[in-house]
Amino acid sequence: MPKSVYIHIPFCKSKCLYCGFYSKPPNQYDVKKVLNAEIAELKKSSFSKPAQTLYIGGGSPASVGIDSLCEFLSKVVELTGKADEFTVEINPADADENLLVNLKNIGVNRISIGAQSFIQSELDFLGRKYSVEKIDQTIKNAKQAGFNNIGLDLIFAVPGSNLSNWRQTLKKAIQADVQHISAYSLSYEKNTPLEKTKSAGKVKAVDEELDRKMYETVIKELAKAGFEHYEISNFAKPGFKCRHNLTYWKNEYYLGIGPAAASYIGDWRIENISDIEKYVEYIEQNENAAAEKIKISPLEKASQTAVLNLRLIEGIDLKEYQQKTDLDIYKFFGKSIEKNLNLKLLQLKDNRLSLTKQAMPIADSVLCDFAQPD
Amino acid sequence: MDIANIRNFCIIAHIDHGKSTLADRLLLLTGTVNQRDFKEQMLDTMDIERERGITVKASAVTMLYTLNGVEYMLNLIDTPGHVDFHYEVSRSMAACEGALLVVDASQGVEAQTVANAYLAVDSDLEIIPVINKIDLPAAQPKVVAEEIEHILGINKNECFHISAKSGQGILELLEAIITFLPPPVVDLTKQTKALIFDSHYDEYRGVICYVRLISGRLNPGDKILMMGSNRSYQVSELGKFTPGMKKIDSLGAGEVGYVIANIRTLSDITIGDTITLAKEPAKKALPGYKKPLQMVFSDFYPGNNTDYTHLRAAFEKLSLNDASFTFVPQNSPALGFGFRCGFLGLLHMEIIQERLERENDIEVVQTAPTVTYEVVETSGETYRIDSPSQLPEKTKIAELREPFVKLEIITPKDTIGNIMKLSEMKRCQLIRTDYISPTRVMMEFRAPLAEIVYDFYDQLKGISRGYATMDYEFIGFEVGDLVKIDILVNKAIVDALSLIVHRSIAEARGRKMLVKLRKAIPRHQFEIPLQAAIGGKIIARESIKAFRKDVTAKLYGGDVTRKMKVLKRQKEGKKRMKSIGSVQIPQQAFMSILDTSD
Ligand SMILES: Nc1nc2c(ncn2[C@@H]2O[C@H](COP(=O)(O)OP(=O)(O)OP(=O)(O)O)[C@@H](O)[C@H]2O)c(=O)[nH]1
Ligand SMILES: [Mg+2]
Numbered sequence: 001m002p003k004s005v006y007i008h009i010p011f012c013k014s015k016c017l018y019c020g021f022y023s024k025p026p027n028q029y030d031v032k033k034v035l036n037a038e039i040a041e042l043k044k045s046s047f048s049k050p051a052q053t054l055y056i057g058g059g060s061p062a063s064v065g066i067d068s069l070c071e072f073l074s075k076v077v078e079l080t081g082k083a084d085e086f087t088v089e090i091n092p093a094d095a096d097e098n099l100l101v102n103l104k105n106i107g108v109n110r111i112s113i114g115a116q117s118f119i120q121s122e123l124d125f126l127g128r129k130y131s132v133e134k135i136d137q138t139i140k141n142a143k144q145a146g147f148n149n150i151g152l153d154l155i156f157a158v159p160g161s162n163l164s165n166w167r168q169t170l171k172k173a174i175q176a177d178v179q180h181i182s183a184y185s186l187s188y189e190k191n192t193p194l195e196k197t198k199s200a201g202k203v204k205a206v207d208e209e210l211d212r213k214m215y216e217t218v219i220k221e222l223a224k225a226g227f228e229h230y231e232i233s234n235f236a237k238p239g240f241k242c243r244h245n246l247t248y249w250k251n252e253y254y255l256g257i258g259p260a261a262a263s264y265i266g267d268w269r270i271e272n273i274s275d276i277e278k279y280v281e282y283i284e285q286n287e288n289a290a291a292e293k294i295k296i297s298p299l300e301k302a303s304q305t306a307v308l309n310l311r312l313i314e315g316i317d318l319k320e321y322q323q324k325t326d327l328d329i330y331k332f333f334g335k336s337i338e339k340n341l342n343l344k345l346l347q348l349k350d351n352r353l354s355l356t357k358q359a360m361p362i363a364d365s366v367l368c369d370f371a372q373p374d
Numbered sequence: 375m376d377i378a379n380i381r382n383f384c385i386i387a388h389i390d391h392g393k394s395t396l397a398d399r400l401l402l403l404t405g406t407v408n409q410r411d412f413k414e415q416m417l418d419t420m421d422i423e424r425e426r427g428i429t430v431k432a433s434a435v436t437m438l439y440t441l442n443g444v445e446y447m448l449n450l451i452d453t454p455g456h457v458d459f460h461y462e463v464s465r466s467m468a469a470c471e472g473a474l475l476v477v478d479a480s481q482g483v484e485a486q487t488v489a490n491a492y493l494a495v496d497s498d499l500e501i502i503p504v505i506n507k508i509d510l511p512a513a514q515p516k517v518v519a520e521e522i523e524h525i526l527g528i529n530k531n532e533c534f535h536i537s538a539k540s541g542q543g544i545l546e547l548l549e550a551i552i553t554f555l556p557p558p559v560v561d562l563t564k565q566t567k568a569l570i571f572d573s574h575y576d577e578y579r580g581v582i583c584y585v586r587l588i589s590g591r592l593n594p595g596d597k598i599l600m601m602g603s604n605r606s607y608q609v610s611e612l613g614k615f616t617p618g619m620k621k622i623d624s625l626g627a628g629e630v631g632y633v634i635a636n637i638r639t640l641s642d643i644t645i646g647d648t649i650t651l652a653k654e655p656a657k658k659a660l661p662g663y664k665k666p667l668q669m670v671f672s673d674f675y676p677g678n679n680t681d682y683t684h685l686r687a688a689f690e691k692l693s694l695n696d697a698s699f700t701f702v703p704q705n706s707p708a709l710g711f712g713f714r715c716g717f718l719g720l721l722h723m724e725i726i727q728e729r730l731e732r733e734n735d736i737e738v739v740q741t742a743p744t745v746t747y748e749v750v751e752t753s754g755e756t757y758r759i760d761s762p763s764q765l766p767e768k769t770k771i772a773e774l775r776e777p778f779v780k781l782e783i784i785t786p787k788d789t790i791g792n793i794m795k796l797s798e799m800k801r802c803q804l805i806r807t808d809y810i811s812p813t814r815v816m817m818e819f820r821a822p823l824a825e826i827v828y829d830f831y832d833q834l835k836g837i838s839r840g841y842a843t844m845d846y847e848f849i850g851f852e853v854g855d856l857v858k859i860d861i862l863v864n865k866a867i868v869d870a871l872s873l874i875v876h877r878s879i880a881e882a883r884g885r886k887m888l889v890k891l892r893k894a895i896p897r898h899q900f901e902i903p904l905q906a907a908i909g910g911k912i913i914a915r916e917s918i919k920a921f922r923k924d925v926t927a928k929l930y931g932g933d934v935t936r937k938m939k940v941l942k943r944q945k946e947g948k949k950r951m952k953s954i955g956s957v958q959i960p961q962q963a964f965m966s967i968l969d970t971s972d
Binding site for chain 1: 899921922923924925926927928929930931932934935937938941942944945946948956
């Protein structure tokens with residue numbers, strides 16, 4: 001039974017250029033009805049109570065309004081019990097003092113702030129509708145409200161940016177004295193406005209060499225500032241790794257609630273229908289909201305576990321791997337392991353198989369070797 | 375059946391002119407196949423034939439038809455039109471007295487029309503000219519009839535005008551087959567002689583020999599002798615293709631059918647061999663056939679995820695059904711163990727490669743095809759090589775000879791200029807030009823096979839708006855000023871990328887090869903230098919930059935399924951590659967060195 005619960009709030013006041021998530025403007029929907037449907041879905045889903053981790057993501061959860069969000073979260077907590085780690089994503093555009101205080105009162109104990117950049121021109125380019133000052137303010141409000149586990153999301157390799165811009169963002173993020181930082185290279189997801197302008201030749205991605213340098217810079221700078229690099233894009237102060245996200249990379253079960261949310265339960269990977277209206281309709285008719293349900297074979301599980309574990313800096317714990325998958329990793333990936341060890345892209349230490357430093361910027365070229373048996 | 379009531383004929387034509395469709399019509403009209411079981415181009419039974427819409431293997435079928443109260447047995451052989459399968463056509467002809475020469479009414483006489491017509495004349499076949507597709511709006515049956523008369527010397531008034539699609543004119547044609555084509559010549563020697571003109575392999579019954587009985591009779595239980603190999607077998611079943619295999623009690627002189635005699639491997643028989651009875655053998659075997667001549671050679675290596683023994687088993691299985699390709703073990707310093715294979719042409723090669731992979735679930739990496747060269751060493755020793763890597767040291771070579779062909783091109787006259795330009799570039803020498811009609815010509819060249827066997831045809835189509843067609847025939851070896859280009863990948867020579875070319879174009883070609891390779895080899899985790907060398911001297915360099923960033927930034931719960939798919943595809947892409955040192959070279963890279971386009 002899943003111990004982790006993810007709840008998707010599919011609303012956002014304005015969509016960012018690069019965002020590939022499913023979200024819609026809240027004013028076009030009967031938000032109450034949608035949130036009620038999510039509560040109904042949660043009610044009939046099974047997971048272990050109290051949930052160990054609870055993660056509210058979006059969209060922008062706060063875009064539905066403080067009152068609606070708080071009312072919703074109270075109902076959620078009634079169902080899940082008090083989670084050890086209870087995260088809510090915050091878009092600075094939708095955050096104010098009140099919001100943070102209220103969240104704290106409901107029992108939220110971790111805040112993940114989608115800051116993205118401390119350079120105004122980059123925020124504007126990305127279509128983020130707030131100022132750099134608003135980020136500072138949001139962090140301050142969160143601390144004042146009593147949060148001591150705050151995460152910041154950052155994006156690098158934004159077209160037009162350069163290494164000193166990126167250093168500037170990193171410096172401010174470190175100064176903000178938060179516990180967790182995720183740093184993503186901007187990706188050009190299919191069917192996003194960003195990807196379309198790029199294909200049309202109107203924007204140009206930063207060149208690979210700079211992208212790599214920026215990545216190496218974040219690794220170096222955050223290490224200096226006392227952050228542990230624990231996943232390809234994630235960094236945490238000691239004791240503050242995101243436990244919810246670790247569920248994914250350790251390939252453990254999780255429950256996803258809401259339109260487009262994904263679950264992994266009992267060897268099934270399930271994805272809910274993304275269309276909000278259809279989702280509500282299904283739930284109201286007491287039907288299952290799954291749009292896709294894929295049975296994961298033992299071999300696929302072996303592949304997925306390897307790929308996901310390798311995203312962690314600590315890599316694959318070979319003993320644990322054997323126990324969990326009941327499969328011999330060398331039997332299926334022996335050739336790939338050997339080859340990548342020789343190329344110094346993988347390393348074997350203390351019965352753990354992990355990416356080397358030089359493999360991290362090109363991790364997919366190694367991970368793909370584990371996507372299916374040799 | 376009385377031998378006077380038997381007709382044996384084949385259908386020959388340029389590719390796509392409608393042979394198989396005409397065969398369909400005849401099968402339906404004679405009631406050999408009923409509407410319910412019918413499907414289009416029904417004699418094209420192989421998957422590859424149906425998918426590509428072309429005939430690859432000749433098929434024989436027996437039909438019965440009653441005319442004026444007399445029952446006739448009509449044995450038809452549908453032949454392939456593509457130049458690579460000429461050999462199949464000439465084999466089929468030895469089992470026939472007549473040929474239907476089909477010409478597309480909208481396309482006219484084409485290169486293989488001419489080649490096949492001459493083949494039929496050489497085989498002493500009676501020819502019935504058939505103009506097909508007269509239903510097409512662009513049909514010009516009159517013009518085409520003129521062409522047939524002009525170029526082939528066949529009276530234009532003898533042409534039958536048909537549409538194999540609508541069925542128009544088919545009945546008249548069918549009756550002409552009976553009235554116009556001669557019955558088999560009665561061979562009065564009483565000993566049994568049967569020509570093996572084709573064969574295929576059945577997993578359960580072993581080798582099925584397709585035979586044409588020249589004299590005598592065959593019965594089940596007969597002990598037979600293969601006159602060429604001197605092996606003997608016992609006939610377990612005789613039959614006819616209708617078009618499925620149908621058992622019969624006896625095969626008589628003049629008839630066409632199949633023989634099953636517990637022959638376990640195809641290499642135990644030779645196409646063209648003569649079957650006779652062991653107890654009363656014929657005095658002399660039939661003339662038989664020349665061995666097929668492999669025109670192009672290429673190495674096949676197991677892909678990253680296939681092993682050698684598996685590949686060998688696959689080749690053995692395929693060779694049971696196609697005796698016209700060859701394979702011998704080959705060991706390349708760069709690519710390891712594989713096979714050197716010979717094919718009748720590029721289409722034949724493509725088909726073998728596709729069947730190999732598809733029917734056996736394996737992946738092969740194939741090197742660029744090359745022709746055979748003749749080496750004369752300073753010691754006087756002369757031998758042939760079919761791979762640039764077999765070339766001896768420069769100092770040992772007294773002479774290097776390359777194969778030449780007679781090349782025939784039929785094309786609209788306004789494209790002559792373009793064709794002359796192309797042929798000059800390809801070292802072809804014009805021998806003659808004949809007008810086959812006021813608007814079309816036939817050009818004959820002497821051409822080095824190496825220049826025309828790869829992308830010549832595509833280029834020809836390109837410069838003639840698709841109208842030109844070509845045919846070629848091997849004539850002999852000739853001395854050429856040839857050199858070998860070696861390619862170094864990551865500082866090491868990759869023998870499978872070597873190429874023998876004419877000195878006049880060698881440097882330009884070497885540079886082009888590198889440009890093509892740079893595009894074909896994916897970027898790696900490190901930089902890869904590429905070099906081209908002639909006789910040890912580096913003549914060109916390129917390099918493939920390392921990729922610097924290849925990582926998915928976010929991978930959370932909702933991304934797993936999608937991301938796994940993408941990674942799987944990335945891994946599959948690597949499978950069709952060959953590891954040479956730490957460089958992965960994809961299949962296309964080996965082929966890309968032949969690409970001379972810009
Ligand atoms: N309109 C029209 N199309 C025809 C006729 N006969 C054949 N075709 C079409 O021409 C194409 C080639 O026909 P096939 O019968 O496969 O030609 P083929 O000569 O056997 O070809 P190969 O065996 O590959 O040399 C097919 O698409 C047929 O449907 C006809 O009388 N009229
Ligand atoms: Mg055909």
